[in-house]
Amino acid sequence: MQSCFTYARIIVDMNVYVTNPHGYCMGVVNAIKIAEQVKSDHPHSPVAILGMLVHNEEVIQRLQKKGIFTLYDTNKSHKELLKEINPSTIIIFSAHGHGKDLEDICNARNIVYYDATCSRVTKNHDLIRQALKEGQQVIFIGKKGHPETTASVSIDSRIILLDIKERFDYHKADLLKPTFVLNQTTLSFLELKAIHQELERIFDNIVINEEICSATRLRQQAVIDIPAHAGLIYIVGSSYSSNTEKLVEVAKKTHKNANVYRIDNIDDIHHSDLVGKKLIAVGAGASTPPELTEEIIAYLRKI
Numbered sequence: 068m069q070s071c072f073t074y075a076r077i078i079v080d081m082n083v084y085v086t087n088p089h090g091y092c093m094g095v096v097n098a099i100k101i102a103e104q105v106k107s108d109h110p111h112s113p114v115a116i117l118g119m120l121v122h123n124e125e126v127i128q129r130l131q132k133k134g135i136f137t138l139y140d141t142n143k144s145h146k147e148l149l150k151e152i153n154p155s156t157i158i159i160f161s162a163h164g165h166g167k168d169l170e171d172i173c174n175a176r177n178i179v180y181y182d183a184t185c186s187r188v189t190k191n192h193d194l195i196r197q198a199l200k201e202g203q204q205v206i207f208i209g210k211k212g213h214p215e216t217t218a219s220v221s222i223d224s225r226i227i228l229l230d231i232k233e234r235f236d237y238h239k240a241d242l243l244k245p246t247f248v249l250n251q252t253t254l255s256f257l258e259l260k261a262i263h264q265e266l267e268r269i270f271d272n273i274v275i276n277e278e279i280c281s282a283t284r285l286r287q288q289a290v291i292d293i294p295a296h297a298g299l300i301y302i303v304g305s306s307y308s309s310n311t312e313k314l315v316e317v318a319k320k321t322h323k324n325a326n327v328y329r330i331d332n333i334d335d336i337h338h339s340d341l342v343g344k345k346l347i348a349v350g351a352g353a354s355t356p357p358e359l360t361e362e363i364i365a366y367l368r369k370i
Contacts, residue, residue, distance in 0.1 A: 081341060083367045084297060086289035086350035090357030092282030094185030095121045098162040099130070101183040105159055106135050113156045117145055117169070118214055120161050120183060121354040122308035124331070129356075135159075145169055154178050164188040164218030187252050187280040188215055194276060195222050198247035203274075204240060208262060209251035213309055216251050231258065237269060246273045252280040253310040253353075255287060255317055282353045283310050290317050290350050298344035300327045301336070303360045304352030311352030318350070332359060333366050341370065 091099075098120050106114045115136045119127060127137050138148045138158075145165070149158070149172045158173060158180040165184070173180045198205050204227070209216030211230040220226050229235045231254065240246070248266060250259060256279050263275050293300060300318045304311025311329060318327045325348075330336060341347065347367060351360040 081344055081367075081370065082346050083364060084294060084346055084348040085364055086286070086293060086348065088282075088285055088289065089303075089349075089351035089360055090353075090355060092280070092353035094162050094187060094280070094282070095126075095354050098183040098185070099126065101181060102130055102135050102159055103133065105157060105181050106133060109157050113153070114159065115152065115156050116159045116161060116183075117148065117165070118161045118163070119307060120159065122311075123305045123352075123354040123356065124307070125305075125356050125359055126354065146172060149173065149176070149178070152178070157181070159183055161214060162188070163214035164192065165214075166218055166221035168221065185252070185280075187278065188218070191219060191249055191252065191278050192222060194247075194249060194278075195219065195226065199223055199225065202245070204244045204246040206240065206246060206248045206266070207250065208248065208254065208259065210254075210309060213251060215253070215309075219251070229262070231262070240270075242269060243271050246270050247276065248273060249276040249278050251309070252278055253283050253313060254279060255313040256284055257287075257317060257320060258313075283313070286310065286314060286350065286353060287317050290314050291321050293318070293322060293348040293350070294346060295322065295324075297322060297325050297346045297348040299340060299347045300325050301347065301349045301363065302327070302329050302351065303331075303349065303363055304329060304355045305331065308352045308354050310354065314350055314352060330363070333363055336363070336366070338370075341367075 102120055115138050117138050119137060119139060149169060154176045158178055160182045162183050162185045195205055206227045206229050207219050208229045220228050227239050266273060300322060302311060302314045315327060315329050349364055
């Protein structure tokens with residue numbers, strides 16, 4: 068078995084390339100600030116986030132240490148969780164958006180709540196309502212079960228979901244009716260391009276509004292721009308994070324000769340993966356704490 072010293076000799080010529088930008092987007096920064104401010108304003112009241120405020124376990128743990136807890140149960144809906152919580156608990160809605168029905172439950176139970184929805188998601192919701200008001204058919208492209216998609220589709224029962232994981236059933240839609248298309252903000256613009264082209268071929272009257280947020284687009288482009296000779300690419304972020312997942316997909320699609328791994332932290336780095344790699348690239352999702360990524364970069368540069 069080779070020791071760490073053996074590995075160190077083998078990978079001594081390794082260089083580290085860091086994508087730019089990486090780390091928190093403004094939506095995440097804003098959501099964390101809101102949560103911390105709510106707790107500061109209500110120091111003696113229980114404060115809880117409905118669902119994950121942002122999709123990163125490290126962020127959730129840090130908030131919990133500050134007395135801000137997360138209501139999350141894979142076996143229960145947000146409605147069920149709200150109906151069970153003590154009404155003295157102050158609720159924070161996550162950055163991904165939420166349905167009005169959840170606010171109705173809070174109002175009925177006299178639960179105080181705050182909204183940390185990302186402004187890009189709010190913009191999407193406004194566009195959906197406007198399109199419906201104008202009598203257009205609305206198709207929302209997203210990942211079924213993702214909180215942003217769930218919130219967006221819940222606006223109106225007429226909204227048609229195009230799940231990126233499944234083949235779209237065109238029988239659900241009127242191909243002749245004026246149609247407005249928009250999407251979950253954390254998808255890959257590479258996969259969206261193919262979907263948009265197909266929709267444009269099939270629908271007679273269609274307007275496509277590509278709402279990939281700028282932070283997501285910039286991070287995806289930064290991964291595309293990783294030098295082609297990189298032998299290993301680490302994407303730092305949670306398995307719960309859609310934008311992190313898309314960065315991994317983009318890296319695999321554009322750098323077919325590189326080994327691409329999603330990692331949570333330094334513990335996921337294996338010295339055997341570094342052997343023979345002259346250039347290692349590091350990128351990170353928009354909900355990944357920047358200091359976590361910097362720690363990984365510093366660790367790799369010390370090897």
